[in-house]
Amino acid sequence: MGEFELLARLRERLAQARGRVLLGSGDDAAVTAPGGATATSIDAMVDGIHFRREWSSLAQIGAKALATALSDLAAMGATPGEAYVALELLDGLAALAATTDTALAGGDVTRAPALSLTIAVVGHAPSAEDLVTRSGARPGDAVVVTGELGGAAAGLLLLDPATDVSLHLPVDKAGKCKLTRLIERQLEPQARLAAGQALAGAGATAMIDLSDGLGGDAHHIAAASGVGLRIDAAALPIARGVAEVARATGTDPLELVVSGGEDYELLATLPPERVDEAAVAVAEGGLALTRVGEVVADEGVEVRLPDGRVSSPRGFDQLG
16 A cells, blocks of 8 residues: 555544644644643664564554653653654554553654664643652652562563573463563563652652663662662562573573663652652552662662672663
8 A cells, every 4th residue: 555545544543632632643743732741752662672573563562662652751750641653553552552541643654674663752740840850869868669670681581592491490281481471571561650650749859760770770860860879689679580580591680680671660769758658659550669779978879789799780771
């Protein structure tokens, strides 16, 4: 089919413009009428780097692309609004857009030799003061994290044919690996939008999503806020199955948890007296909130290991 017929078919799949979207896909630009403050982010995914076609369905790739973009809005405590997509894999994108109340308001179509996606997402808040940045952490704040860590990195090891661990991992009576949930964490990440809004409402002073690993993303908060983060390794909530994968592959489980990346959980700082309030608010969305450290009047990030040693971790570097 030609470009215009393709665009017409795509528009049939898009949610109807609503609320803040006055004019969606079909014109030269979308028209929105947001109130309050707006947060905008853009994310790109390329085959062979952020996903692999042999591991993922088109629906999974589309959903992951939108989820990772929306995760940036979650880290600001924003309400999802609109998304603009350079190449639309509609099955996954449309399904996730519907569940997160995100309007797919437009995009672009092009021809390319490799599959890549670029998504711009727009979120909203009543005012700029209601959005959480990386730069507000203060000495004495508690460091908290949502959910569990290390699952996506362990899932990547399970998918990689270069690390054949299938014979060493537990299987059920049907012969299916019990750790498939780790693969799902890699292929089908979730943006913690409700948790981000809950943390913002509970007074989070700084927040970031864990896309590049706890070590790297903690450094971003420390640098932006001009403080140090001290993290207790024994307190980190490790996803079930990570230890088994680490043992089978000869990998340090702490490396998967701290440096693996792509968990898309939220790392935040809070006044210590508001941690319990925040935990209750986050739990309403079905997630746990774990206190893992503190903010100090210093610089850098240190992870204190159970044996008393101190590690200075780094996360994934897109250009490394």
